[in-house]
Amino acid sequence: MAAAETTAPPARRSRKRLWIALALLLAALIGLRWVSRPSQVGWIVLSQAGRALGLEVSASGASEYRLRGTPMLEVRDVVARVPGSDKPLLRAGRVYLAVPWTTIRAAGASLDVERVELDAPQLDIGELQRWLASRPASTEPLNIPRLSRGARVRDGRVVAAGWSVQGIGVEFAELDPDQPLRGRLRGRALADGVELPFDLYATLQRPAAARGLGLAGAIAVQAKDWRLPMRVRAGARLHAGDDGLGLDALRLGANARYRSGSGAGADATDLPFAFGVAGPLRYRDGELSLAPMGAALRAAADSAVPNLDAGGRFGFGQALALHWRGRIHAWPRAWPALPPPLGQSAAPLAFQLDYDGKADFSDTAALRAQREQTAFDGRFRLPQMLAWIEAKDGPPLPPLAGNLSTPKIEISGATLEGVEVSVEDDPPAAAPTPAS
Template sequence: MNAGRAQAATPRARPRWARIALALCAVPLALGLLLWLVLALAFPPERIVPLVLARVGASIGLEISADGDAASRFGARPSFVVRNLVAREPGAARPLLQARRVLVALPWRTIRALGDPLELARVELDGAVLDLPALQHWLATRPPGAGRLPIVSDGLQVTGGRIDGDGWHVEALRLALPRLHPERPLRAQVSGRYVDASRRAPFALAASLVRPASGRGFALAGPVAPEGDGWRVPAWILLSGALHWEDGLRLLPARFGASARLFAGDTVAPFALGLHAPLRSHAGAWTLVPAGIALRGEGLVPSLDARGRIAYGQRLLFEAEGRIARWPSEWPTLPPPLGASRVPLDLALAYRGAPDLSAPLSLRAARDDLRFDGRLDVPALVAWGTAPTRDSPLPPLQGRLQAARIEVSGAELEGVVLEFEDDPPATAAPAP
């Protein structure tokens, strides 16, 4: 009988333990639901979102505010949507970042830790405007190491963005970054259109950074197509180096290569360009000093090896000394015996003026006993070189040519001195 009672009790015991297990599972679920309801009632979006923005801003040294309607969603990964966001350094006159809409998703541990360290799940920005000088100033204030950059585990996305520099901007910016971690490789896709006073340059580039915290292993590659009044240069570029951002952005050294074609009128001139130099950005200008320059071209474009310096900002500075290995086929033919020489042409160039090259370009050239010292009007030179028919066999230039001996129409002339005069353009600036 006792055995029968034990057998009868066994089926009733199983449902009891199942109910206990179900209750143990339901209690945390109910508590989680209750916590969500408490948070939703006690902290509506218009209250909790400013608190989160203030905490995030304090952790990275920025004042962050949003004037538009806010929305929030709780769950395994809380998310916040704000509109008309403005972020700036405390006391700064210009915002570092503005955005029409921002979505931020973050794990609960970031909220519990009050944003220290700052770890986010995902960030989306629509209609964002980034002030580059303000960004550079903020980056220079950030501490080294892991606290310098936030962690974004599920990616950063920017649509309809804009970057403002000094005298230039990037518009229609799109950025897709799958993950951001200070100590892990970064991969990103970025596209947009560079615009300044005289040119435009649409681009679609892939970027990589081996270690974002230290700046090691930076590379940027893809198509770029700068264009101006009557010309365009579609190119494939590669820029690499060690990235630093203390006291301005720097690549030390920068290695730049481009494979391109110049289209001007009916002229098509393929060429390749290489640069090797420390690249620095400071006070609204970019510098390459000292710079190694290698140019390989066909037609109008010479093959040149040179060293010099380049600075680009509101004005362009370019100085270089080098050699042209051979006389380009599209340049005016030199009279004998100058044209028969295979000696490289020593060249010195100097330019200081507007970035559109409207100021005169100083030029010194020497080959055997040939010497030329003068100035070139670059826009007029390009127009002369690309015109279907040329009014003059000589390019537009000013200067003085000296040669010990030349032959003209069968006559041999010695001690030749030629003066070239060409009216300078009305907008020309003084030569450097």
């Protein structure tokens, strides 16, 4: 008896292969249609980025991508959140990323990127700190990507408790972990009624911690009634550690002008001077600090700005704190003359300044000063002190409240010895009586 036939007829095999080919073609067409939709490609990339960073990342705006030449992805209205939080860590109106095929084929082994652009990014410092605290500790060195055509940030914003930085612009032409990084940084910091616009050019020896950083450009401090534009140069080393982020061995020098009033009239004040500060700068837990710090102030001999050297600390968080101990080299000629023998001494004036208050220095500061055996312990407000300095025919003593002690003083031809004087603030002016 003949053996059973085990091979399917040729016609049957052909139909089976045809159905398999049609199924594969249909799957390919469906996949191609799905992938050809930019929103789906954007969703894939953002989902993978979110999983890698431990964030929830989404984009609600239109997306675009290109595979020909250098692959490019552009997504809009991007939002990144810490899982479980309803407050965004980062928002961006537009994110543009161009990555060469070599990086895509390397599947993460290569970090070569062509260009990155961010439009209107908004970063929340509180959420950033929360996310960083949730990340597992790592001893691996930070891998810095290469950006062959650099990066640009436009109209950025950083928000924290009590302060913000708006209109942030960052631009650099190229980023290489083994080469110096040169770029431009500009924006406007706002805190407690004070505005600080800046436009700086920066050079970083290498994009890594403990590397040298140089800054040069324009910074200004602007309050309601005065402004302080300055040209600055600074050098430091990048720092990242348990005590926060910041700069080591900061050295900053500036040519500045204190200006108040309007225009160039008799009521306008324009006081040029130079100053320098040095110390370690840190940012941690919402506070910026420079401690310990050294400071020097220099002006022309006929200026109302005193020449002084000081040391202490500076801090800014919920309020501004400045604590200085130093000495004024000589009583400025532009200040009203002190009565003899106080005004005849050439000894430096030692002082201690302590301020905790608003960022515009409008709150009360404590001041201790001593020249030889004459000592003062009291308080003052900077706006009143500046008005006294600017006055042409003001009172001989500055507007201070406190206690003054001196062995001898001469007033209107009379000599007083063993003098102890208590000076109080002027009482507020009486309100005008309404017309009957």
